[in-house]
Amino acid sequence: xxxxxxxxxxxxxxxxxxxxxxxxxxEIRRAARRFAAPKPGELVVAKAELALSLDVSMRQFKSGVExxxxxxxxxxxxxxxxxxxxxxxxxxxxxxxQSHPVAHYLHQDPLTRWSFEKPRGYSGDARLLDFIYxxxxxxxxxxxxxxxxxxxxxxxxxxxxxxxxxxxxxxxxRRVDQIASVQxxxxxxxxxxxxxxxxxxxxxxxxxxxxxxxxxxxQDPMSVGTVARDFAGTSVEAVNGSVKSLLGGRQALGMxxxxxxxxxxxxxxxxxxxxxxxxxxGMLKPGGTFLxxxxxxxxxxxxxxxxxxxxxxxxxxxREMDSIAHESVRGTDAEVSVWxxxxxxxxxxxxxxxx
Numbered sequence: 575x576x577x578x579x580x581x582x583x584x585x586x587x588x589x590x591x592x593x594x595x596x597x598x599x600x601e602i603r604r605a606a607r608r609f610a611a612p613k614p615g616e617l618v619v620a621k622a623e624l625a626l627s628l629d630v631s632m633r634q635f636k637s638g639v640e641x642x643x644x645x646x647x648x649x650x651x652x653x654x655x656x657x658x659x660x661x662x663x664x665x666x667x668x669x670x671x672q673s674h675p676v677a678h679y680l681h682q683d684p685l686t687r688w689s690f691e692k693p694r695g696y697s698g699d700a701r702l703l704d705f706i707y708x709x710x711x712x713x714x715x716x717x718x719x720x721x722x723x724x725x726x727x728x729x730x731x732x733x734x735x736x737x738x739x740x741x742x743x744x745x746x747x748r749r750v751d752q753i754a755s756v757q758x759x760x761x762x763x764x765x766x767x768x769x770x771x772x773x774x775x776x777x778x779x780x781x782x783x784x785x786x787x788x789x790x791x792x793q794d795p796m797s798v799g800t801v802a803r804d805f806a807g808t809s810v811e812a813v814n815g816s817v818k819s820l821l822g823g824r825q826a827l828g829m830x831x832x833x834x835x836x837x838x839x840x841x842x843x844x845x846x847x848x849x850x851x852x853x854x855x856g857m858l859k860p861g862g863t864f865l866x867x868x869x870x871x872x873x874x875x876x877x878x879x880x881x882x883x884x885x886x887x888x889x890x891x892x893r894e895m896d897s898i899a900h901e902s903v904r905g906t907d908a909e910v911s912v913w914x915x916x917x918x919x920x921x922x923x924x925x926x927x928x929x
Contacts, residue, residue, distance in 0.1 A: 612660035617667075621660045624667050627651040628674045633681045641725040645878075647682075649733070652877025664880075671881040680882045682723030684715045685730045688743035689883035697885050698837055700797045706736045707743070707772055735875050738919035742836055742867055744924070745915070747776035749865065750788075753832045754779035763788040764830045764857065766820070766850075767838040770800050774810060783809070789827055791815045802845040817846070821853055830857055834865040840887040844898060851925070852901035865924045868895060872918040893921040 595668065611890050628649065635646045654673070656664055670837065671677075672690075681687040685705040704712050708731060716727060745844065746765075750773065754761040765771060768790035788809055790801045793816035802812035815825045817838070833854045839847050847866075854864045868890040869876075879885040890898075890914045899910040907928040914921050 598654050610660075612663050616659055617798070620655060620663045621670065622665050623651075624655060624671060624740050628671060628676050629654075632676045632679075633672075635676070635722075641722060642729045643727060645729045649875045649878040653874050654877075656877040656880065668881050672884065677882060679722065682720045682725065683726035683730055684712070684719045685724060685727050685849060686714075686883050687723075689879075689885050692884070694794060694796065696794075697887075698840070699794065699801070700792075703739060703769055703772065703837075706731055706739050708770070731877075733875050733917050734917050735869070735873055735879065738873075738915050738917055739837075740870075741915050741917075742920055743773045744776065746773040746834060746836055746865075748783070749834070749863075750832065751779045752779045753863065754784045757831070758784040759786060761785050761832070762828065762830045762859075764827060764833040764854075765790050766817075766833065766835040768792045768793075768801065769797050769837070771805065771810065774801075774805060774808075780808060780810070785809045787811060787828075788814055789830075791820070791825070791827070793817075817842070817850060821849060827857065829859045829862075831859055831862045832865070833857055833862070836865075836867050839866050839868045839890070842888065847898050848902050851898060853907065855902065855908065855925060855927060860927060863924055863926050865922065866895075866921050868922050870914060870919055870921045872914075874919075890921060892921050895921050899923050899925055 586920070587611070630649050631644055634647075635641075654674070655667070659667075681690060685702070689697070690704060692699070705715075705727075716724060719727065750763060751854065753763075754777075756827050758779075761779070763785060764771075770793060771788075771790045774780055774788070774790075777785070781787065786809060789811045790798075790805075791800070791813045792798050793814070795814060798812045798814045801810065805812070813825070813827070819825050835854070838850075842850065851866065853863065854866075858864060869887045871889045871891055873879075873889060876889065878888070892914060896910065896912045899912065903910060903925060909926045909928065910923065912921065912923045913927075
């Protein structure tokens with residue numbers, strides 16, 4: 575009979591990963607699952623509590639209750655369900671929630687609907703982030719939504735997770751400027767899974783020509799095309815590539831002063847995260863910095879994200895981020911720092927290569 579550690583190793587070996595991105599939404603909850611079995615009767619209780627919460631939401635929508643009030647109550651209920659019950663139980667009730675008639679109301683929100691339907695084929699794509707940023711590119715989609723959809727969007731784009739994503743963009747832009755200020759004109763930067771590189775326009779260093787090269791690497795050709803168009807004539811280089819191509823040595827990108835992966839680690843099992851971190855550290859010049867970020871277990875809208883947005887993430891605490899970092903820097907001269915964003919929905923880890 576396998577012990578817990580052996581079962582964990584077996585799971586790691588059998589984990590199914592997407593051929594290019596290493597993002598496997600269907601495997602995320604399984605990778606993070608506790609090994610103890612659910613308590614008897616736990617599923618029955620969870621189903622009953624879910625049904626009650628969703629039915630209340632339905633009645634509230636039909637009665638014309640203010641959408642923000644409905645969503646706030648629902649997101650808290652889903653968060654508590656996800657936190658209280660065994661991962662196996664949560665796995666069962668997620669599709670039950672997704673098939674409930676209340677989804678008809680929630681998916682009128684263009685942000686929730688885009689996330690659920692995944693038009694680009696994967697979670698957390700750059701267009702989804704544009705909904706969170708409130709970019710001009712999504713204004714028509716919002717305007718064409720129902721009145722209810724726009725009301726729900728007014729809530730979801732200002733939920734704690736969305737606020738944290740916008741703060742993450744701002745943190746990246748400030749960090750780029752700080753690093754570029756040390757060696758103006760010679761700074762080289764790599765953004766992994768760059769999306770539309772929305773931190774770029776916020777960087778003063780990019781606007782003043784203080785960055786020699788800013789490589790935006792992404793596996794989505796649409797994102798690569800958007801970056802190439804939006805940053806034509808600047809030092810930004812749009813490159814098509816994935817985690818797999820990077821780890822496999824198919825991307826000869828050079829050496830950098832700053833490498834970062836802002837939204838990628840949410841989808842990577844620990845073993846892959848450590849391997850990628852080591853690869854990124856190897857691409858740093860002496861004194862260079864690698865930064866990666868991850869959604870935290872303190873995210874209070876995780877239940878809503880996994881159900882009605884169909885957006886499953888591997889949540890990591892500061893301790894878990896620190897563990898990945900220290901495993902990655904073993905045998906090297908590097909300094910690790912870990913901190914949380916202002917609402918603690920996202921955790922950041924920065925590693926500075928000393929030599």
